[in-house]
Amino acid sequence: MSESKTHKKRDIFVEGAIAPAFVAESIAKHATQTSIGGHEIFLGQVRADPVMVSPSYHDTSVVAIAYTAYRDMANERMTAIREEAFARWPITCLHVHHSLGTIAVGELCFFVFASAAHRQPAREAVAFITDEVKKRLPIFGKEILSDDTHLWKRNA
Amino acid sequence: MKVLLFGMIAEKAGAASLEVSASSTTALKHQLETRIPDLDKLSYALAVDRVIVNDDRPLIGTEEIALLPPFAGG
Numbered sequence: 001m002s003e004s005k006t007h008k009k010r011d012i013f014v015e016g017a018i019a020p021a022f023v024a025e026s027i028a029k030h031a032t033q034t035s036i037g038g039h040e041i042f043l044g045q046v047r048a049d050p051v052m053v054s055p056s057y058h059d060t061s062v063v064a065i066a067y068t069a070y071r072d073m074a075n076e077r078m079t080a081i082r083e084e085a086f087a088r089w090p091i092t093c094l095h096v097h098h099s100l101g102t103i104a105v106g107e108l109c110f111f112v113f114a115s116a117a118h119r120q121p122a123r124e125a126v127a128f129i130t131d132e133v134k135k136r137l138p139i140f141g142k143e144i145l146s147d148d149t150h151l152w153k154r155n156a
Numbered sequence: 157m158k159v160l161l162f163g164m165i166a167e168k169a170g171a172a173s174l175e176v177s178a179s180s181t182t183a184l185k186h187q188l189e190t191r192i193p194d195l196d197k198l199s200y201a202l203a204v205d206r207v208i209v210n211d212d213r214p215l216i217g218t219e220e221i222a223l224l225p226p227f228a229g230g
Contacts, residue, residue: 068163076206130230137229138224140163152226153228
């Protein structure tokens, strides 16, 4: 069934990191949808960004990101982004999950998954969703650094 | 009215929300800028009922207000 036709309230947020097993299970759930010819996935992973802290200019790096969100607004905006994607591309399914709480470097914090009959719409939809989530959803990230200080992450 | 605070703004205010009474978004911003240290120096957006508002508009007091620092999802 096309998910664009459903209007149930969705919550993209999950507490903690996204487990690789959850990604595998999400893929497996689509085995019965035989009109699908391709899946496209983006997985965001917390990166150990090197940080130069002023004024002492000592080197430190990100060890984790603590995510919070204005959950209701983020989910409302995600519904609008999802509708834009379904209007633009012939995709069968679209799933988006984002972590809340403290996610360590190397762990997954963001999972975008689109399926379609053919690869191109799935690819383009995932690229669009990934960019729009970063730009438009009120999600906040506190970068915890190795020297026990922190910085507030800000998307470009 | 209750104003929800997030991220670095909640950190600066030392609270997840503030109780404020204001009859317009401009009046609300002025009040919040006196109560939250350095808010006037930060880049932030004001959301009224989960929609970002840039212009001045009246408030009746039942709205859901939030102050949003720069987004960092993904």
